[in-house]
Amino acid sequence: MSDASTGALSQVLTRHADEVRTAWLDAAAAELHGRSSRGELDREQTEIFEALVGGLADGGTTLRDAAFDQLRGILADVSAARARLGYTPRETAMAVFALKEGLYALVSDASVRTDITSLLRLVDDLGLYTFEAFAEAREAIITEQSEQLLELSTPVVKIWDGVVAVPLVGTLDSARTQVVMEKLLNTLVETGSEHAIIDITGVPAVDTQVAQHLFKTVVAARLMGAQCTISGIRPQIAQTIVSLGIEFGDIRTRASLADALLDALESGGRSAAEVTG
Amino acid sequence: MNDAIPILKIGSTLLVSIQVDLQDTTALRLQEDLAERITTTGARGVIIDISGLEIVDSFIGRMLATVAAISQVLDARTVVVGMRPAVAITLVELGLSLGGARTALDVDRGLALLESDDTPSAGATLLDAAKRRAQ
Amino acid sequence: MTTVAPTTTQRLEVRGDADVVRVRQLVRGVAQEARLSLVVQTKLVTAASELARNTLVHGGGGHVTVELVTEGARTGVRAVFADDGPGIADLDLALTDGWTSGGGLGLGLSGSRRLVERFSIDSAPGAGTRVEIVTWSR
Numbered sequence: 001m002s003d004a005s006t007g008a009l010s011q012v013l014t015r016h017a018d019e020v021r022t023a024w025l026d027a028a029a030a031e032l033h034g035r036s037s038r039g040e041l042d043r044e045q046t047e048i049f050e051a052l053v054g055g056l057a058d059g060g061t062t063l064r065d066a067a068f069d070q071l072r073g074i075l076a077d078v079s080a081a082r083a084r085l086g087y088t089p090r091e092t093a094m095a096v097f098a099l100k101e102g103l104y105a106l107v108s109d110a111s112v113r114t115d116i117t118s119l120l121r122l123v124d125d126l127g128l129y130t131f132e133a134f135a136e137a138r139e140a141i142i143t144e145q146s147e148q149l150l151e152l153s154t155p156v157v158k159i160w161d162g163v164v165a166v167p168l169v170g171t172l173d174s175a176r177t178q179v180v181m182e183k184l185l186n187t188l189v190e191t192g193s194e195h196a197i198i199d200i201t202g203v204p205a206v207d208t209q210v211a212q213h214l215f216k217t218v219v220a221a222r223l224m225g226a227q228c229t230i231s232g233i234r235p236q237i238a239q240t241i242v243s244l245g246i247e248f249g250d251i252r253t254r255a256s257l258a259d260a261l262l263d264a265l266e267s268g269g270r271s272a273a274e275v276t277g
Numbered sequence: 278m279n280d281a282i283p284i285l286k287i288g289s290t291l292l293v294s295i296q297v298d299l300q301d302t303t304a305l306r307l308q309e310d311l312a313e314r315i316t317t318t319g320a321r322g323v324i325i326d327i328s329g330l331e332i333v334d335s336f337i338g339r340m341l342a343t344v345a346a347i348s349q350v351l352d353a354r355t356v357v358v359g360m361r362p363a364v365a366i367t368l369v370e371l372g373l374s375l376g377g378a379r380t381a382l383d384v385d386r387g388l389a390l391l392e393s394d395d396t397p398s399a400g401a402t403l404l405d406a407a408k409r410r411a412q
Numbered sequence: 413m414t415t416v417a418p419t420t421t422q423r424l425e426v427r428g429d430a431d432v433v434r435v436r437q438l439v440r441g442v443a444q445e446a447r448l449s450l451v452v453q454t455k456l457v458t459a460a461s462e463l464a465r466n467t468l469v470h471g472g473g474g475h476v477t478v479e480l481v482t483e484g485a486r487t488g489v490r491a492v493f494a495d496d497g498p499g500i501a502d503l504d505l506a507l508t509d510g511w512t513s514g515g516g517l518g519l520g521l522s523g524s525r526r527l528v529e530r531f532s533i534d535s536a537p538g539a540g541t542r543v544e545i546v547t548w549s550r
């Protein structure tokens with residue numbers, strides 16, 4: 001840390017607030033041309049500026065200090081909001097780095113005799129922190145979206161009183177099969193259904209892992225007191241299952257979803273399963 | 278700390294609802310108490326409601342299977358009801374089965390299952406409902 | 413945030429039956445803190461229950477440490493089960509589904525290995541047993 005105390009830095013910033021803020025706002029607005037309105041930027045910068053001045057007054061020297069808890073919180077929120085709105089990482093970080101323009105104005109101001117080098121360094125940290133927070137928020141959004149996509153691609157529907165079904169279409173990977181498994185079992189409880197049908201007519205092929213997950217779903221359903229039928233197994237998949245040596249012996253399979261439904265209705269109240277293996 | 282789990286009697290059925298995280302000794306005690314109560318009451322069925330359990334590990338799993346086996350010897354049937362989906366998925370991964378225990382979604386269905394065992398004709402209610410609806 | 417989250421390590425002695433329940437509750441709490449999904453939480457807690465019971469029954473008692481761990485944006489839970497008991501002579505055998513030296517089902521070790529993301533075991537006759545498990549939020 002250089003000579004200037006954090007208290008002195010906080011005072012300089014407060015005294016020259018207008019000057020610094022104007023230069024900052026101009027620079028940020030130029031960087032984000034049209035993306036954010038000046039009003040929005042101004043509001044955001046007011047928050048950041050106040051938290052920065054407050055943190056310095058409380059003796060904060062590096063961004064990690066407890067004095068800057070509030071500042072970090074604000075930066076993280078701003079970054080997350082920008083990530084959601086589709087800003088680029090550059091735009092997000094530059095809005096903070098632009099504060100340096102305001103500080104340069106102080107350096108060239110002869111009336112300011114405080115050494116603000118440490119402040120410039122702190123702004124670098126703010127910018128980097130913003131960048132990281134942005135990256136994390138982005139990652140979280142991507143995960144969320146791919147999960148939503150998974151959910152969407154596996155519609156579990158109640159097709160009759162006491163019967164839920166999930167028609168699977170397309171290639172099944174292990175992750176998707178696991179999502180199906182969980183969703184199907186949860187739906188059994190939510191709807192109080194004793195029958196589940198997994199229809200794989202639209203699935204061209206399965207690998208060992210997927211076949212195993214399907215098998216486990218059936219066993220888990222039984223443990224919960226429900227009966228699970230797999231319908232629409234294509235010849236190729238039947239071959240895979242046999243060649244993999246998976247015991248499908250006591251799993252109920254039917255040619256079509258309609259057959260499976262009929263079967264579920266016929267077995268009526270006596271659906272609860274004898275649990276084995 | 279080691280309170281016994283209460284066993285209720287409804288008609289010829291014993292009902293146990295496990296609400297707390299079971300200590301091993303409590304589980305063993307429940308197993309013994311149930312065996313005792315089946316003989317003293319001549320119960321024909323036992324329903325163990327585990328909807329309150331957040332996990333079932335090999336110890337509890339074995340207890341459930343043992344109760345089922347004991348009840349079978351004493352001419353009664355055991356139905357385990359209300360297993361949560363996350364618990365079921367975990368049990369399958371663990372590689373555990375509940376032996377001869379039967380399962381049902383909830384207590385009502387467990388009771389119905391025990392009844393239908395006595396009177397097998399009680400079956401096709403769903404099909405009847407479907408036919409009514411189709412008209 | 414990536415700013416080093418202070419990972420607090422919590423430790424529990426495993427001396428009796430009630431301690432196994434405490435281990436489950438502790439692991440559940442940390443798993444929730446780590447924002448593990450319900451199924452992942454359930455698997456982890458079940459594995460912890462098996463391992464804590466092994467520490468008690470086969471290891472003659474010991475201790476468990478549980479901590480929240482972070483790696484970039486991911487959070488996870490690490491738990492270590494340690495005892496100074498007799499140790500395990502044949503690890504491969506002990507990890508075989510259904511193998512038990514006593515009246516168990518022999519699913520504790522092999523099963524809990526399937527329930528977590530990382531599983532490592534360190535044991536030798538007379539040198540005690542240490543099992544470490546880790547599971548991540550996604």
Ligand SMILES: Nc1ncnc2c1ncn2[C@@H]1O[C@H](COP(=O)(O)OP(=O)(O)OP(=O)(O)O)[C@@H](O)[C@H]1O
Binds near residue numbers: 497500507511513515
């Ligand atoms: N901490 C330990 N110290 C010494 N031996 C152990 C320890 N943990 C496991 N073992 C040995 O490994 C074997 C397998 O353990 P595992 O947990 O799989 O089965 P189990 O405890 O016998 O039965 P259960 O299925 O009820 O857990 C045990 O029987 C025991 O011999």
Ligand SMILES: [Mg+2]
Binds near residue numbers: 462466519520
């Ligand atoms: Mg064990």
